[in-house]
Amino acid sequence: MTSIGDKPLRVDDLLQRNVWDVDHRPHITVDTEKCRLCEAKPCITTCPAGCYILAGNKVVFSYEGCLECGACRLICPYNAVKWSYPLSGKGVQYRFS
Protein backbone atom coordinates (compact mmCIF):
# COMPACT_ATOMS: atom_id res chain seq x y z
CA MET A 1 0.00 0.00 0.00
CA THR A 2 1.33 3.42 -0.87
CA SER A 3 1.41 6.00 1.85
CA ILE A 4 -0.18 9.38 1.29
CA GLY A 5 2.52 11.24 3.12
CA ASP A 6 2.68 14.42 5.07
CA LYS A 7 2.05 17.05 2.43
CA PRO A 8 -1.36 18.33 1.41
CA LEU A 9 -2.40 16.84 -1.91
CA ARG A 10 -3.35 19.12 -4.74
CA VAL A 11 -6.95 18.90 -5.86
CA ASP A 12 -5.93 17.10 -9.05
CA ASP A 13 -4.21 14.42 -7.00
CA LEU A 14 -7.38 13.96 -4.98
CA LEU A 15 -9.57 13.75 -8.07
CA GLN A 16 -7.28 11.12 -9.56
CA ARG A 17 -8.24 8.75 -6.76
CA ASN A 18 -11.73 8.48 -8.24
CA VAL A 19 -13.07 6.44 -11.12
CA TRP A 20 -14.30 8.59 -14.01
CA ASP A 21 -16.17 8.24 -17.24
CA VAL A 22 -15.93 11.77 -18.50
CA ASP A 23 -18.48 12.79 -21.12
CA HIS A 24 -17.33 14.67 -24.20
CA ARG A 25 -20.39 16.92 -23.80
CA PRO A 26 -20.02 19.39 -20.93
CA HIS A 27 -22.93 19.13 -18.47
CA ILE A 28 -22.22 22.59 -17.06
CA THR A 29 -21.48 25.69 -19.05
CA VAL A 30 -20.43 29.06 -17.72
CA ASP A 31 -21.09 32.37 -19.37
CA THR A 32 -17.71 33.82 -18.49
CA GLU A 33 -18.69 37.17 -19.99
CA LYS A 34 -20.85 37.63 -16.90
CA CYS A 35 -17.87 36.77 -14.69
CA ARG A 36 -16.15 39.98 -15.80
CA LEU A 37 -18.76 41.93 -13.84
CA CYS A 38 -18.33 39.77 -10.75
CA GLU A 39 -15.95 41.06 -8.10
CA ALA A 40 -16.29 38.28 -5.56
CA LYS A 41 -15.96 35.25 -7.85
CA PRO A 42 -17.05 32.87 -5.06
CA CYS A 43 -16.84 29.88 -7.43
CA ILE A 44 -13.04 29.91 -7.25
CA THR A 45 -12.82 29.10 -3.55
CA THR A 46 -16.05 27.11 -3.27
CA CYS A 47 -15.80 24.41 -5.93
CA PRO A 48 -14.50 21.25 -4.24
CA ALA A 49 -13.00 20.07 -7.52
CA GLY A 50 -11.15 23.25 -8.46
CA CYS A 51 -13.10 23.46 -11.72
CA TYR A 52 -13.07 27.26 -11.62
CA ILE A 53 -9.67 28.87 -11.85
CA LEU A 54 -8.53 32.40 -12.23
CA ALA A 55 -6.32 33.25 -15.19
CA GLY A 56 -5.37 36.84 -14.64
CA ASN A 57 -8.73 38.36 -13.93
CA LYS A 58 -10.69 35.87 -16.04
CA VAL A 59 -12.59 32.85 -14.81
CA VAL A 60 -11.72 29.67 -16.66
CA PHE A 61 -14.08 26.74 -16.18
CA SER A 62 -13.53 23.07 -16.96
CA TYR A 63 -16.20 20.47 -16.29
CA GLU A 64 -14.06 17.33 -16.42
CA GLY A 65 -13.26 16.98 -12.71
CA CYS A 66 -16.74 18.03 -11.55
CA LEU A 67 -18.04 16.10 -8.54
CA GLU A 68 -21.64 17.06 -9.39
CA CYS A 69 -22.22 18.67 -6.01
CA GLY A 70 -24.25 21.66 -7.20
CA ALA A 71 -22.51 24.30 -5.08
CA CYS A 72 -21.51 26.57 -7.98
CA ARG A 73 -25.09 26.77 -9.16
CA LEU A 74 -26.11 28.19 -5.80
CA ILE A 75 -23.28 30.58 -5.07
CA CYS A 76 -22.89 32.24 -8.48
CA PRO A 77 -24.22 35.79 -7.91
CA TYR A 78 -24.68 36.46 -11.64
CA ASN A 79 -26.50 33.31 -12.69
CA ALA A 80 -23.67 32.62 -15.09
CA VAL A 81 -23.75 28.88 -14.46
CA LYS A 82 -25.98 26.72 -16.62
CA TRP A 83 -26.10 23.58 -14.60
CA SER A 84 -27.29 20.01 -15.18
CA TYR A 85 -26.20 16.47 -14.43
CA PRO A 86 -24.23 14.46 -17.01
CA LEU A 87 -26.21 12.20 -19.33
CA SER A 88 -26.02 8.40 -19.61
CA GLY A 89 -24.51 7.87 -16.18
CA LYS A 90 -21.31 9.64 -17.18
CA GLY A 91 -19.10 11.67 -14.87
CA VAL A 92 -17.75 10.63 -11.49
CA GLN A 93 -18.36 7.00 -10.44
CA TYR A 94 -18.33 6.77 -6.66
CA ARG A 95 -17.53 3.41 -5.10
CA PHE A 96 -16.77 4.00 -1.42
CA SER A 97 -18.78 7.05 -0.36
Place this chain on the structure above:
Amino acid sequence: MQGLNRRFEVIVVGAGPAGLSAAYILAKKGFHVVLLERGRGVGSKQVFGGRVYSSLLERVFGSLGDAPIHRWVRRERLSIINGERMLTVEYISGGKYSFTTYLGQLASWMAGKAVEAGAIIVDEVRVDRILVEDNSVVGVESGGDTLKADVVVDAEGANRLLLEELGLVEKPRPSDMALGVKEVIKLGEEKIDERFGLRSGEGAAWILAGSVSAYTPGGGFIYTNKDSVSIGVVVSLESGGLVEEPYRLVESMRLNPLLKDIWREGDIIEYSAHLVPERSVRLIPSKLALNNFLVVGDAAGLLLNTGYTIRGVDYAAYSGYLAANAIVEAEEKYGSYSEEVLRRLYEERLKRSMVFRDIARHKAVEMIWENPTMIKQYAALLLDTLGGLYELGESTPSLRETFKNARRKNKVSLIRVMADLVHGVMKA
Protein backbone atom coordinates in the same frame (compact mmCIF):
# COMPACT_ATOMS: atom_id res chain seq x y z
CA MET B 1 -36.14 5.45 -21.80
CA GLN B 2 -36.97 3.71 -25.03
CA GLY B 3 -38.24 0.22 -24.47
CA LEU B 4 -40.17 1.26 -21.42
CA ASN B 5 -43.48 0.90 -23.20
CA ARG B 6 -45.18 -0.95 -20.42
CA ARG B 7 -47.59 1.14 -18.41
CA PHE B 8 -46.49 1.89 -14.88
CA GLU B 9 -48.67 2.96 -12.02
CA VAL B 10 -45.84 4.72 -10.23
CA ILE B 11 -42.65 6.42 -11.39
CA VAL B 12 -40.02 7.11 -8.73
CA VAL B 13 -37.24 9.55 -9.59
CA GLY B 14 -33.90 8.92 -7.86
CA ALA B 15 -32.45 5.73 -6.39
CA GLY B 16 -31.34 7.09 -3.03
CA PRO B 17 -32.66 5.70 0.25
CA ALA B 18 -35.90 7.70 -0.13
CA GLY B 19 -36.78 6.54 -3.65
CA LEU B 20 -35.66 2.96 -3.07
CA SER B 21 -37.74 2.63 0.08
CA ALA B 22 -40.82 3.95 -1.72
CA ALA B 23 -40.24 1.59 -4.67
CA TYR B 24 -39.69 -1.39 -2.38
CA ILE B 25 -42.91 -0.89 -0.40
CA LEU B 26 -44.97 -0.18 -3.51
CA ALA B 27 -43.65 -3.24 -5.35
CA LYS B 28 -44.33 -5.36 -2.31
CA LYS B 29 -47.93 -4.17 -2.35
CA GLY B 30 -48.23 -5.24 -5.98
CA PHE B 31 -47.88 -1.89 -7.71
CA HIS B 32 -46.17 -1.64 -11.09
CA VAL B 33 -43.38 0.71 -10.21
CA VAL B 34 -40.40 1.94 -12.16
CA LEU B 35 -37.50 3.78 -10.58
CA LEU B 36 -35.37 6.03 -12.75
CA GLU B 37 -31.79 6.82 -11.71
CA ARG B 38 -29.36 9.09 -13.53
CA GLY B 39 -26.23 7.26 -12.33
CA ARG B 40 -24.68 4.11 -13.75
CA GLY B 41 -25.94 1.39 -11.49
CA VAL B 42 -27.45 2.25 -8.14
CA GLY B 43 -25.26 4.16 -5.68
CA SER B 44 -22.65 5.54 -8.09
CA LYS B 45 -23.68 9.13 -7.37
CA GLN B 46 -24.22 8.77 -3.65
CA VAL B 47 -22.23 10.56 -0.96
CA PHE B 48 -22.85 10.83 2.77
CA GLY B 49 -20.83 10.98 6.00
CA GLY B 50 -20.86 7.46 7.30
CA ARG B 51 -23.45 6.46 9.88
CA VAL B 52 -27.01 5.22 9.62
CA TYR B 53 -29.49 4.81 12.46
CA SER B 54 -31.12 1.43 12.19
CA SER B 55 -34.54 1.62 13.83
CA LEU B 56 -36.49 3.43 11.09
CA LEU B 57 -34.67 1.38 8.48
CA GLU B 58 -35.88 -1.80 10.16
CA ARG B 59 -39.39 -0.41 10.09
CA VAL B 60 -39.11 -0.15 6.31
CA PHE B 61 -37.06 -3.22 5.37
CA GLY B 62 -37.54 -5.57 8.31
CA SER B 63 -34.37 -7.40 9.31
CA LEU B 64 -31.04 -5.80 8.40
CA GLY B 65 -29.38 -9.20 8.69
CA ASP B 66 -27.97 -9.17 5.16
CA ALA B 67 -27.43 -5.39 4.93
CA PRO B 68 -23.90 -4.10 4.19
CA ILE B 69 -23.23 -3.11 7.77
CA HIS B 70 -19.55 -2.29 8.26
CA ARG B 71 -19.46 -1.70 11.97
CA TRP B 72 -21.98 -1.02 14.73
CA VAL B 73 -21.13 2.31 16.30
CA ARG B 74 -19.99 1.79 19.85
CA ARG B 75 -17.76 4.81 20.46
CA GLU B 76 -19.23 8.27 20.07
CA ARG B 77 -16.68 11.05 20.18
CA LEU B 78 -17.10 14.79 20.20
CA SER B 79 -14.02 17.00 20.04
CA ILE B 80 -13.18 20.64 20.07
CA ILE B 81 -9.80 21.46 18.61
CA ASN B 82 -8.01 24.74 19.10
CA GLY B 83 -4.53 24.77 17.61
CA GLU B 84 -2.51 22.08 19.37
CA ARG B 85 -5.10 21.37 22.03
CA MET B 86 -8.11 19.13 21.88
CA LEU B 87 -10.92 18.34 24.26
CA THR B 88 -12.71 15.07 23.57
CA VAL B 89 -15.79 13.61 25.13
CA GLU B 90 -16.26 9.93 24.50
CA TYR B 91 -19.37 7.94 25.12
CA ILE B 92 -19.32 4.17 24.90
CA SER B 93 -22.71 2.93 23.92
CA GLY B 94 -24.13 -0.30 25.25
CA GLY B 95 -26.41 -1.18 22.38
CA LYS B 96 -26.74 -1.33 18.61
CA TYR B 97 -28.38 1.87 17.44
CA SER B 98 -26.45 2.86 14.37
CA PHE B 99 -23.94 1.39 11.96
CA THR B 100 -21.37 2.61 9.47
CA THR B 101 -21.49 1.79 5.77
CA TYR B 102 -20.93 3.23 2.30
CA LEU B 103 -24.17 4.85 1.13
CA GLY B 104 -23.71 3.40 -2.36
CA GLN B 105 -23.53 -0.11 -0.90
CA LEU B 106 -26.58 0.45 1.27
CA ALA B 107 -28.50 1.79 -1.73
CA SER B 108 -27.50 -1.28 -3.78
CA TRP B 109 -28.79 -3.50 -1.00
CA MET B 110 -32.10 -1.62 -0.94
CA ALA B 111 -32.26 -1.87 -4.72
CA GLY B 112 -31.86 -5.64 -4.45
CA LYS B 113 -34.85 -5.78 -2.12
CA ALA B 114 -36.95 -3.55 -4.37
CA VAL B 115 -36.16 -5.60 -7.50
CA GLU B 116 -36.85 -8.84 -5.64
CA ALA B 117 -40.26 -7.41 -4.73
CA GLY B 118 -40.94 -6.65 -8.38
CA ALA B 119 -39.84 -3.06 -8.91
CA ILE B 120 -38.08 -2.17 -12.14
CA ILE B 121 -35.00 -0.01 -11.86
CA VAL B 122 -33.64 1.73 -14.92
CA ASP B 123 -30.28 3.46 -14.55
CA GLU B 124 -28.52 6.01 -16.75
CA VAL B 125 -31.77 7.91 -17.12
CA ARG B 126 -31.65 11.56 -16.19
CA VAL B 127 -35.15 12.90 -15.72
CA ASP B 128 -35.30 16.40 -17.18
CA ARG B 129 -38.78 17.50 -16.26
CA ILE B 130 -41.90 16.53 -14.35
CA LEU B 131 -44.76 16.58 -16.85
CA VAL B 132 -47.88 18.49 -15.93
CA GLU B 133 -51.19 18.55 -17.79
CA ASP B 134 -54.30 20.34 -16.61
CA ASN B 135 -52.85 21.09 -13.23
CA SER B 136 -51.94 17.45 -12.58
CA VAL B 137 -48.65 15.59 -12.82
CA VAL B 138 -48.89 12.95 -15.55
CA GLY B 139 -45.35 11.61 -15.84
CA VAL B 140 -41.77 12.58 -16.56
CA GLU B 141 -39.65 13.61 -19.50
CA SER B 142 -36.12 12.45 -20.23
CA GLY B 143 -34.05 13.18 -23.30
CA GLY B 144 -37.16 14.11 -25.25
CA ASP B 145 -38.99 10.88 -24.36
CA THR B 146 -41.98 10.92 -22.08
CA LEU B 147 -43.07 8.27 -19.64
CA LYS B 148 -46.49 8.48 -18.07
CA ALA B 149 -47.86 7.07 -14.84
CA ASP B 150 -50.69 7.55 -12.36
CA VAL B 151 -48.42 9.01 -9.73
CA VAL B 152 -44.81 10.28 -9.55
CA VAL B 153 -42.58 10.24 -6.46
CA ASP B 154 -39.79 12.82 -6.49
CA ALA B 155 -36.75 11.51 -4.59
CA GLU B 156 -34.12 13.54 -6.44
CA GLY B 157 -32.15 14.49 -3.32
CA ALA B 158 -30.79 17.81 -2.09
CA ASN B 159 -30.19 19.36 -5.51
CA ARG B 160 -33.80 19.96 -6.47
CA LEU B 161 -33.63 20.82 -10.14
CA LEU B 162 -36.94 19.13 -10.91
CA LEU B 163 -38.85 20.73 -8.07
CA GLU B 164 -37.47 24.14 -9.00
CA GLU B 165 -38.47 23.67 -12.61
CA LEU B 166 -41.91 22.61 -11.48
CA GLY B 167 -42.16 25.79 -9.43
CA LEU B 168 -42.80 24.02 -6.14
CA VAL B 169 -39.63 25.37 -4.53
CA GLU B 170 -37.25 28.22 -5.23
CA LYS B 171 -33.55 27.92 -5.72
CA PRO B 172 -32.23 27.81 -2.13
CA ARG B 173 -30.14 30.59 -0.72
CA PRO B 174 -26.54 29.44 -0.33
CA SER B 175 -26.73 29.82 3.44
CA ASP B 176 -29.58 27.30 3.58
CA MET B 177 -27.28 24.62 2.24
CA ALA B 178 -23.97 23.15 3.32
CA LEU B 179 -21.29 21.48 1.27
CA GLY B 180 -19.81 18.22 2.47
CA VAL B 181 -16.42 17.05 1.22
CA LYS B 182 -15.00 13.72 2.13
CA GLU B 183 -11.98 11.47 1.77
CA VAL B 184 -12.09 7.73 2.23
CA ILE B 185 -8.80 6.41 3.56
CA LYS B 186 -8.08 2.71 3.27
CA LEU B 187 -6.28 1.53 6.37
CA GLY B 188 -7.09 -2.12 7.06
CA GLU B 189 -9.39 -3.64 9.61
CA GLU B 190 -6.84 -4.42 12.31
CA LYS B 191 -5.22 -1.00 12.26
CA ILE B 192 -8.64 0.60 12.64
CA ASP B 193 -9.52 -1.62 15.60
CA GLU B 194 -6.20 -0.83 17.21
CA ARG B 195 -6.08 2.90 16.64
CA PHE B 196 -9.68 3.59 17.65
CA GLY B 197 -9.68 1.10 20.50
CA LEU B 198 -12.40 -1.02 18.92
CA ARG B 199 -13.25 -4.67 19.10
CA SER B 200 -13.92 -6.48 15.86
CA GLY B 201 -17.17 -5.28 14.29
CA GLU B 202 -17.40 -2.22 16.52
CA GLY B 203 -17.20 1.27 15.08
CA ALA B 204 -16.55 4.87 16.00
CA ALA B 205 -18.40 8.05 15.04
CA TRP B 206 -16.53 11.26 15.71
CA ILE B 207 -17.62 14.86 15.23
CA LEU B 208 -15.06 17.66 15.49
CA ALA B 209 -15.40 21.41 15.78
CA GLY B 210 -13.02 24.33 16.07
CA SER B 211 -9.79 25.01 14.23
CA VAL B 212 -9.94 21.59 12.54
CA SER B 213 -12.44 23.06 10.08
CA ALA B 214 -11.08 26.61 10.31
CA TYR B 215 -13.98 27.55 12.63
CA THR B 216 -16.27 27.37 9.66
CA PRO B 217 -19.92 26.94 10.51
CA GLY B 218 -20.12 23.21 10.37
CA GLY B 219 -17.43 20.84 11.39
CA GLY B 220 -15.41 17.76 10.78
CA PHE B 221 -16.45 14.11 10.88
CA ILE B 222 -14.65 10.80 11.13
CA TYR B 223 -16.32 7.40 10.75
CA THR B 224 -14.76 3.96 10.80
CA ASN B 225 -15.82 1.64 8.03
CA LYS B 226 -14.79 -2.02 7.91
CA ASP B 227 -11.31 -1.43 6.51
CA SER B 228 -11.35 2.29 5.75
CA VAL B 229 -11.93 5.57 7.52
CA SER B 230 -14.19 8.32 6.16
CA ILE B 231 -13.08 11.81 7.06
CA GLY B 232 -14.50 15.12 5.95
CA VAL B 233 -15.98 18.49 6.68
CA VAL B 234 -19.44 19.90 6.24
CA VAL B 235 -19.35 23.66 5.79
CA SER B 236 -22.21 26.06 5.43
CA LEU B 237 -22.28 27.87 2.09
CA GLU B 238 -22.33 31.60 2.58
CA SER B 239 -23.36 33.87 -0.25
CA GLY B 240 -19.77 35.04 -0.61
CA GLY B 241 -18.67 31.43 -1.12
CA LEU B 242 -16.28 29.59 1.13
CA VAL B 243 -13.28 31.36 2.59
CA GLU B 244 -10.99 28.43 2.02
CA GLU B 245 -11.15 25.83 -0.74
CA PRO B 246 -12.95 22.76 0.57
CA TYR B 247 -10.19 20.38 -0.54
CA ARG B 248 -7.71 22.39 1.52
CA LEU B 249 -10.02 22.06 4.53
CA VAL B 250 -10.17 18.24 4.29
CA GLU B 251 -6.49 18.00 3.59
CA SER B 252 -5.62 20.11 6.61
CA MET B 253 -7.91 17.91 8.68
CA ARG B 254 -6.14 14.82 7.36
CA LEU B 255 -2.78 16.36 8.23
CA ASN B 256 -3.83 17.83 11.58
CA PRO B 257 -1.03 16.91 14.02
CA LEU B 258 -3.59 15.70 16.56
CA LEU B 259 -5.21 13.33 14.09
CA LYS B 260 -2.82 12.35 11.33
CA ASP B 261 -1.25 9.37 13.08
CA ILE B 262 -4.62 7.66 13.22
CA TRP B 263 -4.49 7.04 9.47
CA ARG B 264 -0.72 6.72 9.17
CA GLU B 265 0.15 4.38 6.26
CA GLY B 266 -3.35 4.74 4.89
CA ASP B 267 -4.21 5.54 1.30
CA ILE B 268 -6.93 7.83 -0.04
CA ILE B 269 -9.21 5.72 -2.23
CA GLU B 270 -11.92 8.27 -2.96
CA TYR B 271 -12.61 11.99 -2.80
CA SER B 272 -16.22 13.16 -2.99
CA ALA B 273 -18.52 16.12 -2.46
CA HIS B 274 -22.25 16.62 -2.06
CA LEU B 275 -24.73 19.21 -0.79
CA VAL B 276 -26.49 18.82 2.57
CA PRO B 277 -29.73 20.59 3.41
CA GLU B 278 -28.60 22.83 6.26
CA ARG B 279 -31.58 24.88 7.41
CA SER B 280 -34.02 22.05 6.86
CA VAL B 281 -36.95 23.98 8.18
CA ARG B 282 -36.55 26.61 5.50
CA LEU B 283 -36.19 24.00 2.79
CA ILE B 284 -39.36 22.03 3.36
CA PRO B 285 -41.67 22.82 0.41
CA SER B 286 -44.95 24.53 1.23
CA LYS B 287 -46.71 21.38 0.03
CA LEU B 288 -45.30 17.86 0.02
CA ALA B 289 -47.84 16.66 -2.52
CA LEU B 290 -49.58 17.90 -5.67
CA ASN B 291 -52.10 16.11 -7.84
CA ASN B 292 -50.46 12.71 -8.59
CA PHE B 293 -47.16 13.80 -7.07
CA LEU B 294 -45.22 13.34 -3.82
CA VAL B 295 -41.87 14.63 -2.55
CA VAL B 296 -39.66 12.53 -0.25
CA GLY B 297 -36.20 12.53 1.39
CA ASP B 298 -33.66 15.33 0.99
CA ALA B 299 -35.78 16.82 -1.78
CA ALA B 300 -38.37 17.48 0.91
CA GLY B 301 -35.71 18.97 3.21
CA LEU B 302 -36.09 16.09 5.65
CA LEU B 303 -32.73 16.02 7.35
CA LEU B 304 -31.72 16.60 10.93
CA ASN B 305 -28.28 17.93 11.76
CA THR B 306 -27.96 18.52 15.48
CA GLY B 307 -24.30 19.44 15.35
CA TYR B 308 -23.33 16.23 17.13
CA THR B 309 -25.05 13.82 14.79
CA ILE B 310 -26.80 13.81 11.44
CA ARG B 311 -29.87 11.86 10.36
CA GLY B 312 -30.68 11.92 6.68
CA VAL B 313 -30.61 8.37 5.38
CA ASP B 314 -33.06 6.89 7.85
CA TYR B 315 -35.35 9.91 7.54
CA ALA B 316 -35.26 9.61 3.77
CA ALA B 317 -36.13 5.91 3.95
CA TYR B 318 -38.94 6.59 6.38
CA SER B 319 -40.47 9.35 4.25
CA GLY B 320 -40.32 7.04 1.21
CA TYR B 321 -42.12 4.42 3.26
CA LEU B 322 -44.82 6.87 4.37
CA ALA B 323 -45.28 8.10 0.80
CA ALA B 324 -45.64 4.54 -0.52
CA ASN B 325 -48.19 3.66 2.14
CA ALA B 326 -50.11 6.83 1.32
CA ILE B 327 -50.22 5.83 -2.35
CA VAL B 328 -51.49 2.36 -1.46
CA GLU B 329 -54.19 3.78 0.79
CA ALA B 330 -55.17 6.50 -1.67
CA GLU B 331 -55.73 3.92 -4.36
CA GLU B 332 -57.59 1.47 -2.12
CA LYS B 333 -59.81 3.93 -0.26
CA TYR B 334 -60.26 6.86 -2.59
CA GLY B 335 -59.26 5.65 -6.03
CA SER B 336 -57.62 9.05 -6.39
CA TYR B 337 -54.19 10.63 -6.02
CA SER B 338 -55.44 14.17 -5.73
CA GLU B 339 -53.39 16.74 -3.87
CA GLU B 340 -55.98 16.78 -1.11
CA VAL B 341 -55.92 13.02 -0.60
CA LEU B 342 -52.12 12.74 -0.79
CA ARG B 343 -51.52 15.65 1.53
CA ARG B 344 -53.90 14.14 4.06
CA LEU B 345 -52.41 10.65 3.82
CA TYR B 346 -48.77 11.62 3.48
CA GLU B 347 -47.98 15.17 4.47
CA GLU B 348 -50.19 15.30 7.55
CA ARG B 349 -48.91 11.97 8.82
CA LEU B 350 -45.33 12.93 8.17
CA LYS B 351 -45.83 16.20 9.99
CA ARG B 352 -47.25 14.39 13.00
CA SER B 353 -44.37 11.90 13.05
CA MET B 354 -41.43 12.08 15.42
CA VAL B 355 -39.13 12.68 12.46
CA PHE B 356 -40.79 15.92 11.54
CA ARG B 357 -41.27 17.18 15.07
CA ASP B 358 -37.60 16.56 15.81
CA ILE B 359 -36.53 18.58 12.80
CA ALA B 360 -38.52 21.57 14.02
CA ARG B 361 -37.34 21.13 17.62
CA HIS B 362 -33.64 21.10 16.81
CA LYS B 363 -33.62 24.29 14.83
CA ALA B 364 -32.10 26.26 17.70
CA VAL B 365 -29.23 23.87 18.29
CA GLU B 366 -28.32 24.14 14.65
CA MET B 367 -27.92 27.85 15.04
CA ILE B 368 -25.41 27.67 17.87
CA TRP B 369 -23.21 25.26 15.96
CA GLU B 370 -23.45 27.45 12.94
CA ASN B 371 -22.06 30.55 14.56
CA PRO B 372 -18.31 30.64 13.90
CA THR B 373 -17.46 33.34 16.45
CA MET B 374 -19.30 31.43 19.10
CA ILE B 375 -17.57 28.18 18.22
CA LYS B 376 -14.23 29.93 18.28
CA GLN B 377 -14.84 31.70 21.58
CA TYR B 378 -16.16 28.65 23.36
CA ALA B 379 -13.43 26.40 22.02
CA ALA B 380 -10.83 28.80 23.42
CA LEU B 381 -12.72 29.24 26.68
CA LEU B 382 -13.04 25.53 27.31
CA LEU B 383 -9.52 24.66 26.33
CA ASP B 384 -7.99 27.55 28.27
CA THR B 385 -9.92 26.46 31.34
CA LEU B 386 -8.73 22.88 31.00
CA GLY B 387 -5.21 24.00 30.14
CA GLY B 388 -5.23 26.03 33.36
CA LEU B 389 -6.26 22.97 35.34
CA TYR B 390 -3.81 20.48 33.89
CA GLU B 391 -0.82 22.44 32.62
CA LEU B 392 0.59 23.22 36.05
CA GLY B 393 3.69 25.18 37.03
CA GLU B 394 4.25 26.12 40.65
CA SER B 395 0.71 26.93 41.62
CA THR B 396 -2.40 24.81 41.34
CA PRO B 397 -5.33 27.08 40.53
CA SER B 398 -8.88 26.05 41.26
CA LEU B 399 -11.49 25.43 38.57
CA ARG B 400 -13.08 28.73 39.48
CA GLU B 401 -9.86 30.65 39.05
CA THR B 402 -8.93 29.05 35.74
CA PHE B 403 -12.42 29.60 34.36
CA LYS B 404 -12.26 33.23 35.38
CA ASN B 405 -8.86 33.68 33.78
CA ALA B 406 -10.03 31.97 30.62
CA ARG B 407 -13.06 34.23 30.43
CA ARG B 408 -10.89 37.31 30.86
CA LYS B 409 -8.42 36.15 28.27
CA ASN B 410 -11.16 35.47 25.76
CA LYS B 411 -13.18 38.52 26.70
CA VAL B 412 -16.35 36.59 27.47
CA SER B 413 -18.42 37.72 30.42
CA LEU B 414 -19.97 35.26 32.80
CA ILE B 415 -23.39 36.70 31.99
CA ARG B 416 -22.78 36.01 28.32
CA VAL B 417 -21.80 32.39 28.98
CA MET B 418 -24.85 31.86 31.16
CA ALA B 419 -27.14 33.52 28.64
CA ASP B 420 -25.81 31.41 25.77
CA LEU B 421 -26.08 28.23 27.79
CA VAL B 422 -29.62 28.94 28.91
CA HIS B 423 -30.56 30.05 25.42
CA GLY B 424 -29.14 26.88 23.92
CA VAL B 425 -30.58 24.54 26.50
CA MET B 426 -34.02 26.13 26.53
CA LYS B 427 -34.38 26.02 22.78
CA ALA B 428 -33.03 22.49 22.57
